[in-house]
Amino acid sequence: MTLLKRYLRDDRFSFLGWTLGVVAMVALVLETQPTLGASPGWQEYMSGLPSWIEAMAGGSFNPGSLDGWLSLEWFSWMTLLIGTAGVLGGAGVLARDLESKSVEFLLAQPVRRWRVVAERYLGVALELFGLTLASAAAVELGGRYWLNSPGSYAAYRIVAANHYLLCLFLAAVATLASVLCGEQRRAVMTGLGVLFGGYILDLVLRASGRPEWLRALGPFYYHDFGAVLRSGWVPWGHMGVLAAGTVAVLAAAAWVFERKDLKG
Amino acid sequence: MAEPVVLTEGLTKYYGRSRGIMDLSFGVNRGETFGLLGPNGAGKTTTIRILLGLLSPTRGRARVLGLDAVSDSLKVRRRVGYLPGEAGFWGHLTGEQFLDFCCGLRRTRPPRVRRAELARALDADLARPLRQLSRGMKQKVALIQALEHDPELVFLDEPTAGLDPLVQHSVLELLAAERSRGRTVFLSSHNLAEVERVCDRVGIVREGRLVAVEGVAELKRRHMRRLEVTFAQDVPAAALRPEGVRSLSGSGRQYTLMVAGNISGVLRCLSQFPIEAMTFQEATLEEIFLEFYAGEAAGAGRPGAPAGGAALSGGGPR
Numbered sequence: 001m002t003l004l005k006r007y008l009r010d011d012r013f014s015f016l017g018w019t020l021g022v023v024a025m026v027a028l029v030l031e032t033q034p035t036l037g038a039s040p041g042w043q044e045y046m047s048g049l050p051s052w053i054e055a056m057a058g059g060s061f062n063p064g065s066l067d068g069w070l071s072l073e074w075f076s077w078m079t080l081l082i083g084t085a086g087v088l089g090g091a092g093v094l095a096r097d098l099e100s101k102s103v104e105f106l107l108a109q110p111v112r113r114w115r116v117v118a119e120r121y122l123g124v125a126l127e128l129f130g131l132t133l134a135s136a137a138a139v140e141l142g143g144r145y146w147l148n149s150p151g152s153y154a155a156y157r158i159v160a161a162n163h164y165l166l167c168l169f170l171a172a173v174a175t176l177a178s179v180l181c182g183e184q185r186r187a188v189m190t191g192l193g194v195l196f197g198g199y200i201l202d203l204v205l206r207a208s209g210r211p212e213w214l215r216a217l218g219p220f221y222y223h224d225f226g227a228v229l230r231s232g233w234v235p236w237g238h239m240g241v242l243a244a245g246t247v248a249v250l251a252a253a254a255w256v257f258e259r260k261d262l263k264g
Numbered sequence: 265m266a267e268p269v270v271l272t273e274g275l276t277k278y279y280g281r282s283r284g285i286m287d288l289s290f291g292v293n294r295g296e297t298f299g300l301l302g303p304n305g306a307g308k309t310t311t312i313r314i315l316l317g318l319l320s321p322t323r324g325r326a327r328v329l330g331l332d333a334v335s336d337s338l339k340v341r342r343r344v345g346y347l348p349g350e351a352g353f354w355g356h357l358t359g360e361q362f363l364d365f366c367c368g369l370r371r372t373r374p375p376r377v378r379r380a381e382l383a384r385a386l387d388a389d390l391a392r393p394l395r396q397l398s399r400g401m402k403q404k405v406a407l408i409q410a411l412e413h414d415p416e417l418v419f420l421d422e423p424t425a426g427l428d429p430l431v432q433h434s435v436l437e438l439l440a441a442e443r444s445r446g447r448t449v450f451l452s453s454h455n456l457a458e459v460e461r462v463c464d465r466v467g468i469v470r471e472g473r474l475v476a477v478e479g480v481a482e483l484k485r486r487h488m489r490r491l492e493v494t495f496a497q498d499v500p501a502a503a504l505r506p507e508g509v510r511s512l513s514g515s516g517r518q519y520t521l522m523v524a525g526n527i528s529g530v531l532r533c534l535s536q537f538p539i540e541a542m543t544f545q546e547a548t549l550e551e552i553f554l555e556f557y558a559g560e561a562a563g564a565g566r567p568g569a570p571a572g573g574a575a576l577s578g579g580g581p582r
Contacts (some may be wrong), residue, residue: 002368010356100352105409107318108346109369110338262318263279 007123026138037069052207066151087191089124090174095184136160165242274324299459302469308452345410349421355395496538506533
């Protein structure tokens with residue numbers, strides 16, 4: 001676990017910054033709910049918005065409720081925020097070392113290449129877990145004890161779990177890109193392309209009422225927080241697909257790295 | 265006879281269509297210091313990386329410590345040390361942390377005593393972050409990384425490249441000490457003087473092909489130097505052909521002679537004419553290649569020609 005420990009140690013300040021940022025964002029969202037969310041003007045404004053914005057917020061919600069407000073102001077884009085952290089972490093799993101050639105020192109030691117991928121990725125996964133947990137805890141504690149507001153707290157936890165799996169998948173994609181490209185910048189661009197491209201594509205397909213099978217080709221189909229909030233449904237199938245996809249992409253990254261020639 | 269610690273047979277590597285190394289066959293004996301000599305881009309680093317399993321060969325096979333370099337790469341790396349040629353460092357780590365990290369990857373305890381000995385021998389600073397260290401100091405830390413676990417075989421890729429003479433001296437001293445402890449050292453270099461100083465035998469690589477494997481004494485015999493002379497008057501070129509002159513260029517008062525072996529005959533010949541100025545310097549490796557090995561390299565390039573320039577090889581394993 002040397003690589004994992006080193007990763008977590010080296011990344012601790014960055015992780016702390018991200019965590020504080022996420023908690024601050026949640027606090028801001030919760031703070032504005034009683035005034036902004038409940039104002040009739042805001043609700044009127046929301047009702048006149050186009051369908052794709054409604055799709056972005058996970059469906060039609062009343063922003064006056066905590067569920068509706070969080071759906072619109074937090075759950076709708078927390079994936080982009082924490083997903084970006086996942087992409088940056090995933091892209092750094094190997095590309096930084098390949099680019100700086102410090103990978104030679106790593107592989108000069110008797111360490112299997114898949115172990116390098118696995119331990120570094122595990123570090124990213126733990127950080128994403130920490131971020132998601134911080135976000136979920138801030139939402140629950142803030143909603144319950146700060147706003148004293150009724151909310152679908154059990155559903156929030158399910159959304160957080162589903163969201164975590166989506167972020168793991170995005171991080172795995174960035175990891176694969178980092179092994180294939182060998183350059184951090186290109187790996188980040190690829191990961192962010194999948195993140196934002198997939199997000200926008202899913203919105204467009206959802207708003208335009210395209211067939212569901214088409215949406216199912218993108219990762220965001222498997223993170224339907226609106227459905228979870230509305231029905232309390234536990235999307236085991238979706239979470240299973242994301243988990244299997246993550247394992248498959250990560251295995252591909254390890255396979256590619258095992259066979260990669262380290263050129264000068 | 266014991267199996268050589270490094271043995272390659274027809275080792276070939278292509279990067280797509282471009283050549284890496286071609287048909288390299290050589291062996292390195294236990295306890296010997298072997299230098300792979302050649303200009304930049306000759307294929308030295310490629311060879312070392314294949315031996316460590318960092319690159320997979322296109323053809324041929326390599327054995328290190330009796331193990332297959334590709335399929336047993338992990339076992340090989342457990343028993344060897346490696347100093348990469350152009351590796352990057354994790355700049356935020358101190359030398360000590362970097363070495364501890366490498367030990368962690370090896371799953372061994374940091375060898376504090378041996379590390380301290382090496383740091384003392386090299387005058388290495390292990391307390392400061394690597395990003396604050398000069399290239400020479402980083403190289404010392406990297407060398408400690410390669411040696412501190414006391415490997416039976418150590419691969420050093422251009423161990424003194426870019427270092428100042430003082431640091432070069434300490435590194436070469438350390439390598440000499442390793443040799444005296446019976447360790448096998450495999451190093452690559454484009455510095456002839458360095459190779460002559462520490463190696464028992466050398467393999468000379470040119471454009472990916474091994475054009476010679478020979479003892480250092482033999483290499484010294486072949487070793488050429490460049491003599492640039494300015495006479496006080498015009499001298500006919502035909503008068504400047506004593507034994508030992510491999511090539512002659514120039515005319516009138518100024519000549520450049522490539523000289524091999526004993527130079528006294530050459531000096532006697534030159535002193536027949538009034539000399540205004542004379543400089544005598546070691547020929548570059550490239551000049552030696554051009555003078556000595558052009559023929560062999562061309563021969564080795566023919567399909568089916570034996571790799572390694574058998575006619576030039578020394579007494580070591582092949």
